[in-house]
Amino acid sequence: MKDFSCPQNMYSLKSRDGRNICFAGGDGCYLFDETGKEYVDLWNGFGSVLLGYNDEDIVKGFNYLISNRALSLQAPTSYLKQLSRLLLEDYPHKSQIGIFPTGTSAVRAATLAALQKTGKDFVLSSGYHGWDVMWSKGTRLFEPNSYGVIDFYYIIEKLEELVHLYKDRVAAVVVSPDFSYFGNAFYGKLFSICKENKLLIIVDDVKCGYRYAWGPSLSPEAFPADIYVVSKCIANGARISCLIGNEDIMKHISDFCFTSFFDIYSTASAVITLKKIKERNVQQKIREAGDRLILGVEQIIKKWGLPISITGNGNLFQFVLASSELSEAFYQQCTDNGIALYKDDNQCPSYAFDDNALRKVLSKFEEVLSSMALMFPGLLGKDIPIKRFHLAAYYQTDGCAEAMDYDEKVSLITELLYR
Amino acid sequence: MKDFSCPQNMYSLKSRDGRNICFAGGDGCYLFDETGKEYVDLWNGFGSVLLGYNDEDIVKGFNYLISNRALSLQAPTSYLKQLSRLLLEDYPHKSQIGIFPTGTSAVRAATLAALQKTGKDFVLSSGYHGWDVMWSKGTRLFEPNSYGVIDFYYIIEKLEELVHLYKDRVAAVVVSPDFSYFGNAFYGKLFSICKENKLLIIVDDVKCGYRYAWGPSLSPEAFPADIYVVSKCIANGARISCLIGNEDIMKHISDFCFTSFFDIYSTASAVITLKKIKERNVQQKIREAGDRLILGVEQIIKKWGLPISITGNGNLFQFVLASSELSEAFYQQCTDNGIALYKDDNQCPSYAFDDNALRKVLSKFEEVLSSMALMFPGLLGKDIPIKRFHLAAYYQTDGCAEAMDYDEKVSLITELLYR
Numbered sequence: 011m012k013d014f015s016c017p018q019n020m021y022s023l024k025s026r027d028g029r030n031i032c033f034a035g036g037d038g039c040y041l042f043d044e045t046g047k048e049y050v051d052l053w054n055g056f057g058s059v060l061l062g063y064n065d066e067d068i069v070k071g072f073n074y075l076i077s078n079r080a081l082s083l084q085a086p087t088s089y090l091k092q093l094s095r096l097l098l099e100d101y102p103h104k105s106q107i108g109i110f111p112t113g114t115s116a117v118r119a120a121t122l123a124a125l126q127k128t129g130k131d132f133v134l135s136s137g138y139h140g141w142d143v144m145w146s147k148g149t150r151l152f153e154p155n156s157y158g159v160i161d162f163y164y165i166i167e168k169l170e171e172l173v174h175l176y177k178d179r180v181a182a183v184v185v186s187p188d189f190s191y192f193g194n195a196f197y198g199k200l201f202s203i204c205k206e207n208k209l210l211i212i213v214d215d216v217k218c219g220y221r222y223a224w225g226p227s228l229s230p231e232a233f234p235a236d237i238y239v240v241s242k243c244i245a246n247g248a249r250i251s252c253l254i255g256n257e258d259i260m261k262h263i264s265d266f267c268f269t270s271f272f273d274i275y276s277t278a279s280a281v282i283t284l285k286k287i288k289e290r291n292v293q294q295k296i297r298e299a300g301d302r303l304i305l306g307v308e309q310i311i312k313k314w315g316l317p318i319s320i321t322g323n324g325n326l327f328q329f330v331l332a333s334s335e336l337s338e339a340f341y342q343q344c345t346d347n348g349i350a351l352y353k354d355d356n357q358c359p360s361y362a363f364d365d366n367a368l369r370k371v372l373s374k375f376e377e378v379l380s381s382m383a384l385m386f387p388g389l390l391g392k393d394i395p396i397k398r399f400h401l402a403a404y405y406q407t408d409g410c411a412e413a414m415d416y417d418e419k420v421s422l423i424t425e426l427l428y429r
Numbered sequence: 430m431k432d433f434s435c436p437q438n439m440y441s442l443k444s445r446d447g448r449n450i451c452f453a454g455g456d457g458c459y460l461f462d463e464t465g466k467e468y469v470d471l472w473n474g475f476g477s478v479l480l481g482y483n484d485e486d487i488v489k490g491f492n493y494l495i496s497n498r499a500l501s502l503q504a505p506t507s508y509l510k511q512l513s514r515l516l517l518e519d520y521p522h523k524s525q526i527g528i529f530p531t532g533t534s535a536v537r538a539a540t541l542a543a544l545q546k547t548g549k550d551f552v553l554s555s556g557y558h559g560w561d562v563m564w565s566k567g568t569r570l571f572e573p574n575s576y577g578v579i580d581f582y583y584i585i586e587k588l589e590e591l592v593h594l595y596k597d598r599v600a601a602v603v604v605s606p607d608f609s610y611f612g613n614a615f616y617g618k619l620f621s622i623c624k625e626n627k628l629l630i631i632v633d634d635v636k637c638g639y640r641y642a643w644g645p646s647l648s649p650e651a652f653p654a655d656i657y658v659v660s661k662c663i664a665n666g667a668r669i670s671c672l673i674g675n676e677d678i679m680k681h682i683s684d685f686c687f688t689s690f691f692d693i694y695s696t697a698s699a700v701i702t703l704k705k706i707k708e709r710n711v712q713q714k715i716r717e718a719g720d721r722l723i724l725g726v727e728q729i730i731k732k733w734g735l736p737i738s739i740t741g742n743g744n745l746f747q748f749v750l751a752s753s754e755l756s757e758a759f760y761q762q763c764t765d766n767g768i769a770l771y772k773d774d775n776q777c778p779s780y781a782f783d784d785n786a787l788r789k790v791l792s793k794f795e796e797v798l799s800s801m802a803l804m805f806p807g808l809l810g811k812d813i814p815i816k817r818f819h820l821a822a823y824y825q826t827d828g829c830a831e832a833m834d835y836d837e838k839v840s841l842i843t844e845l846l847y848r
Binding site: 011013014015016017018019020021022023030031032033034035036037041042044053054055056057058059061062063064065068069072073076078079080081082083084085086087088090091094095098105106107108109111112113114115118122140141142143216241242246247248249257260261263264265266267268269270271272273274275276279 | 430432433434435436437438439440441442449450451452453454455456460461463472473474475476477478480481482483484487488491492495497498499500501502503504505506507509510513514517524525526527528530531532533534537541559560561562635660661665666667668676679680682683684685686687688689690691692693694695698
């Protein structure tokens with residue numbers, strides 16, 4: 011973000027000259043840049059604006075805060091009580107919540123609590139858990155990094171092997187569920203390995219918690235975890251992440267206090283968002299609209315004969331493209347034509363994505379794909395190499411899709427991270 | 430916070446039955462609890478609500494966000510550009526800013542960047558830097574904890590000793606400035622030790638940056654640091670902390686990215702707050718009003734003959750009480766009488782603290798101190814033991830006041846943390 015005097019490499023939409031596009035506002039599923047250009051938004055603030063921009067209940071809630079002189083309040087409020095209640099009713103066997111500003115800090119807190127509770131020093135991990143260096147890769151593949159974390163990249167055989175190798179040192183398994191590339195068979199094996207070996211399970215549900223339905227993305231009956239972390243879907247973009255667990259582990263976060271703990275903006279946003287998604291069956295409506303979108307885009311892709319596929323479902327999906335050149339061109343064309351996407355990663359329609367937006371975005375995709383058919387005549391009718399699916403899975407999950415065989419998994423990770 | 434189903438031990442005002450008081454709103458320097466009871470607020474959200482509650486410019490700014498459909502925006506905006514510009518104009522030799530949600534994460538990021546840049550593995554620290562376990566105490570006093578951090582508790586002789594002992598392993602000194610218990614002589618020695626030994630200096634200005642004047646609390650000419658972290662005074666309570674530094678170190682935070690990076694609430698709050706404090710000379714006005722408050726309270730204390738003293742100045746001050754029983758009673762009496770204080774720690778009047786509030790709070794202090802004179806007849810006219818000043822300094826800074834002699838410092842820390 012050099013044009014913002016900031017070294018952090020935040021993803022954002024780029025104009026053709028490489029500058030970050032600056033936005034002025036948003037309405038429902040539309041974003042507007044500073045020139046007034048409109049974008050149909052599937053980027054969705056990295057999947058964090060579930061209700062959409064300028065949502066009437068969020069606006070009403072903020073007007074209420076203003077008229078009740080609650081802006082800038084930094085003290086316990088009834089919102090905090092409501093937030094605990096709203097979350098805990100979706101986690102039937104849990105009794106406490108923890109509050110953090112981001113998924114990064116919340117998952118770090120959960121993991122530190124697990125280490126503290128068990129007195130052990132290793133953690134086995136799959137998936138992205140934020141920027142903290144505790145998740146950085148080890149010097150060698152499948153060996154602990156200097157913080158005792160070993161990434162098994164969703165390779166279940168490797169998890170089993172590591173558990174046996176480091177039996178008495180492993181405190182917990184930390185996993186970020188993903189439903190585009192992993193099914194119940196995967197989670198079943200993972201949970202049974204943890205149960206057999208008495209390992210704590212931390213579900214980093216930052217991306218998927220409340221994404222497909224209320225509460226945990228994995229059924230708490232079939233897949234009971236020790237701590238859950240939720241964030242992206244609970245507060246319509248406000249800066250908050252919550253831990254959900256029981257006292258035996260949660261007591262170890264008692265000293266994790268910070269100045270803006272009581273922050274009224276994020277607490278109120280979370281309460282308003284959680285209430286609305288419960289009342290309106292928000293995830294189901296997103297799913298239906300998103301599925302129609304996927305179907306429509308697939309038809310256009312087929313019509314133009316481009317080697318592009320879509321994985322996932324209407325709540326969260328990903329484009330898989332036959333080559334990196336095709337990918338570069340596709341995302342830039344989409345930006346130019348007014349479709350905001352999260353490049354190479356997951357797309358998330360919001361609750362505000364309606365039939366009108368569907369028509370609009372399909373005609374934009376028609377523009378994009380017709381001009382790409384002219385740009386890439388040699389690719390028309392070609393298949394997508396299987397490797398591109400594996401890469402897409404890695405871009406979305408930081409791991410290896412369940413469908414790959416063991417050797418493919420190990421060689422993909424070696425190629426991407428250890429060469 | 431058990432009454433909120435939350436294990437985090439956040440400080441808050443307690444009613445006589447031990448429950449956390451729940452607040453409904455705030456106006457200027459007043460807080461209102463759910464029963465409608467009014468408190469004159471010096472707690473100030475742990476010193477983070479510099480302008481006060483329901484500030485007209487914050488309200489105007491939020492109404493503007495609402496009417497411009499910018500609520501929930503999670504994308505680059507002009508606010509982000511303004512924020513860089515506003516901060517960098519107060520740090521003449523710095524060119525980049527980093528954005529984090531809290532002081533905890535920002536100071537962690539700065540420290541990790543220093544370790545990365547130097548390739549060294551030790552950090553010498555004084556002061557509170559947030560909840561992260563990287564700052565936890567080592568097994569033995571003045572020895573590194575498992576993260577390579579050694580706390581020297583503001584003991585300058587110890588800093589010198591540690592620098593010589595671990596010469597080639599020390600990356601940086603991380604210090605939280607405090608101006609109640611440390612003066613220019615202390616900072617002069619600290620900076621010259623760092624300069625002589627080519628150590629990076631990270632100024633954790635979360636508490637004091639923009640507290641006494643614009644920009645760094647230590648003059649950037651006399652005390653040039655490598656990275657600054659600001660937070661409490663820049664956004665009127667919103668959840669944001671900024672790093673300020675140059676590319677040589679800042680490039681090491683390039684991968685520290687997170688979903689709510691672009692959060693419009695905190696970015697806009699910071700821009701509105703920084704503009705206002707520059708236009709209105711906010712810190713100077715707080716200083717004058719706060720100094721009048723201190724003077725008034727000191728007169729009441731003197732009149733009733735209680736062994737209570739005040740350190741610091743109108744921007745940030747602390748009560749020092751002759752015994753822990755006196756302290757317990759004082760803070761509870763203040764809560765009961767409608768004065769919101771940060772128990773045992775620093776009090777921070779806001780810009781909204783005016784003559785009317787001064788009259789009101791002085792009459793409340795009159796109530797509190799007159800009834801305490803009846804409760805503690807044996808203490809009237811007594812001196813405050815010097816040890817109580819040392820403890821107060823520790824409660825406010827997590828270190829040892831400059832005025833103590835070396836042996837007193839070591840024995841205080843041993844007594845508090847290693848016995």
